[in-house]
Amino acid sequence: MIRENCKVxxxxxxxxxxxxxxxxxxxxRSVFQELHQQNYLIVVATGRHHLDAMPLVERLGVPLYLVTSNGARIHSPEKELLFSINMNSQTVKSILDLDIDPDITTVLFKEEVWQTNIHNEKLNSFSKEVTYHRELVNFGELEDFEAIKIFFxxxxxEKLIAVRDLILEHHPGSFNHAFSLPICLEFMDKAVDKSHAIAKILEKENLDFSHAVSFGDGFNDELMLVTTGKGLIMGNAPETLKNKLSHLEVIATNHEDGVAKYLSETVLNY
Known part of the structure; x- marks a missing residue:
């Protein structure tokens, strides 16, 4: 059934x-190259900034749509910017002016650099190639706060939950937010979500969510997973996400090439 209807x-x-x-x-890489050969449309949707994500997805060696910063940017297979939305400067400043625990690493995703208040070695380790550069700043001295998203x-x-609750208390209904990982909290413009960006791509390609299978492991994937024709949760996803979306199938972990194995066995029928 998946193979018959799946195009994305x-x-x-x-x-x-x-x-x-x-x-x-x-x-x-080999599985995705075979998917491309069989004319499947490929979309990668990530919380990462596009400068950070592009060299990673190039490893697949196939043309694809790239959704980044949880949906604040869309790039075409030709790397053309198709959609862009930022949080305005005053909006971001109103969040940073709150009494946020100084032990929390705060990051503003800018177009060319990411600005942070703390040197966080673990955060740096997520990028093998440094294409999106860090700038250590004092937020109290900044003048321009415009950002793609805010990352904590x-x-x-528990400290991040306290930050989330603080922001929502002062700005109810003003932002979209998600835990991409249990230790990563992100706030975006109200209009930003991976699923909203994917909808734009599907419309452009004259397709809809029923033609798509999706894979994710974080709460920033939640709407994407429940909206697509078939949503798959990674085995390494938090138990809280698995429990919340208990009607969705859980597959092997990312350590075990869970996505590629599922696609090979279920879509390509290897």
């Missing part, structure tokens, strides 16, 4: 298409 493959990147070393394996990270999720 949609995948998250970290914890999904990337393995534990934050790279795309040779096996995953801390090993203690």
């Amino acid at each position: 493959i949609i995948s998250d990147l970290d914890g999904t298409l990337l393995n534990q070393h934050h790279v795309i394996s040779d096996y995953t 990270t801390h090993e203690n999720q």
Whole structure:
């Protein structure tokens, strides 16, 4: 049934298409090249910035649509920018002016650099190639706060939950937010979600969500997973996501090339 109706493959990147070393394996590359040969439309949808994501997906060696910053940017298979939306400067400043725990790493995703208040080695390790550069700043001295999104990270999720609740208390209904990982909280413009960006791509290609199968491991994938014809949750996803979307199938982990193995067995019928 999946093979008959499936025309679009949609995948998250970290914890999904990337393995534990934050790279795309040779096996995953070979499966996606076969999918391209069989004319499947491929979409990668990630929370990463486009400058960070582009060299990672190039490893697949196939043309694809790239949705980045959770839907704030869409690039075509020819790397043309098709859609772009930012949070305005005053909006971002109103969040940073709140009493946020100084131990939390805060990041503003800008167009060319990411600005942060803390040198976070673990955060730096997510990028094998430095194409999106870091800038250490004092947010109290910034003048331009316009950003693609705001990103918070801390090993203690309770601290991030407190930040989330603080922002929502002061700005109810003003933003879209999600935990991309239990230790990563992201706030975006209200109009930004991976699923909204994917809808634009599908419309452009004269397709709809019923033609798509999607893969993800984070709460920023939630709407994408429940909207596509078939949504698959990674085995390494948080139990809270698996429980919330208990009607969806759980597949092998990203360490085990779960996406590629599923596609090989179910779509390509290898």
